[in-house]
């Protein structure tokens with residue numbers, strides 16, 4: 001379980017650019033939930049992910065994982081138990097290293113770094129087996145530099161690498177947004193497969209309303225630092241893209257756009 005409790009966040013406090021984003025934001029995500037998050041630009045989606053991962057500080061509130069208060073735990077330590085895939089495929093992999101080296105690096109997450117240990121023969125077989133699930137033939141290109149792969153191939157690797165070690169959460173930050181439609185579709189199918197096979201608790205920010213409706217068992221819509229829609233399970237499965245578009249129009253009208 002992940003809980004954000006009474007979160008307050010003001011950006012650029014005390015300056016003319018001061019903007020208050022969260023004023024008592026609460027969110028509880030149960031173990032095994034797959035939450036899709038949509039919302040207008042600037043509604044606070046990425047800030048919420050950054051707060052979960054410890055990438056930005058909060059002004060007030062608490063973050064719990066189960067009974068454990070992780071509010072003061074630094075980002076670096078939180079990532080031992082959080083897998084994050086970013087919009088930019090270049091973020092989740094190391095371009096100057098080979099596929100094998102990247103896999104070893106991910107395999108050794110949280111351990112004291114030892115590349116040689118990670119590349120022993122038995123692990124190579126394991127890496128090949130894991131890579132073969134992607135269906136991209138990367139298992140036969142272990143010595144290829146990751147920087148030479150396509151965005152989709154890199155994003156597939158980033159997904160695999162972020163879920164290689166046991167994690168409490170998978171955080172997907174518009175992870176298909178930079179991909180062409182066909183590749184995005186493939187990465188979403190792969191995401192769903194990994195999430196279900198590994199029973200991962202997942203939070204996915206997306207601007208693709210069709211993906212938000214199709215994937216996950218819960219859907220949140222954010223607006224001005226609040227969740228204005230939160231539907232789960234049977235209620236979520238009744239949602240249609242048009243319902244979300246309707247809500248977006250309503251918000252725009254309220255804002256005078």
Ligand SMILES: Nc1ncnc2c1ncn2[C@@H]1O[C@H](COP(=O)(O)OP(=O)(O)OP(=O)(O)O)[C@@H](O)[C@H]1O
Pocket residue numbers: 011012019021039040041042043044045046047048
């Ligand atoms: N580092 C920062 N400094 C100042 N303001 C920030 C910072 N990061 C975000 N903000 C502001 O906080 C608000 C929420 O931004 P955030 O990136 O969380 O929104 P978002 O919903 O992810 O938007 P998008 O859909 O455009 O990615 C915006 O008004 C943004 O300008």
